[in-house]
Amino acid sequence: MIRAIAILLGFQLAGEVTARALGLSLPGPVLGFAALFVAFLVWPPLHAMLAETARGLLAHLSLLFVPAGVGVVGHISSLGAQSAAVLAAIIASTALAIAVGAGTFVLVDRATRR
Numbered sequence: 001m002i003r004a005i006a007i008l009l010g011f012q013l014a015g016e017v018t019a020r021a022l023g024l025s026l027p028g029p030v031l032g033f034a035a036l037f038v039a040f041l042v043w044p045p046l047h048a049m050l051a052e053t054a055r056g057l058l059a060h061l062s063l064l065f066v067p068a069g070v071g072v073v074g075h076i077s078s079l080g081a082q083s084a085a086v087l088a089a090i091i092a093s094t095a096l097a098i099a100v101g102a103g104t105f106v107l108v109d110r111a112t113r114r
Contacts, residue, residue: 004053
């Protein structure tokens with residue numbers, strides 16, 4: 001388990017270093033995740049090494065939302081003054097995310113039918 005966590009954190013660190021060194025606007029963890037995906041394709045045994053630890057992390061993914069909830073509660077007075085703008089941003093971003101997801105699905109569906 002320690003080895004698997006070290007590998008996952010190593011890919012995250014490599015992505016962060018690469019993103020900052022190249023001045024990319026892409027977040028380092030996303031770049032590291034993409035590199036991990038490539039590593040899975042190149043060396044399939046890596047998947048077996050990380051699968052159990054990844055399942056364990058995903059099972060407790062809800063814990064990552066606790067800091068966000070604490071931040072909201074901590075700044076609830078600020079949100080009161082901006083509640084209409086925050087609500088509009090949440091509704092608009094949710095609708096946009098659904099539309100982009102549906103559009104992507106349609107494009108992939110059309111591309112795979114050929």
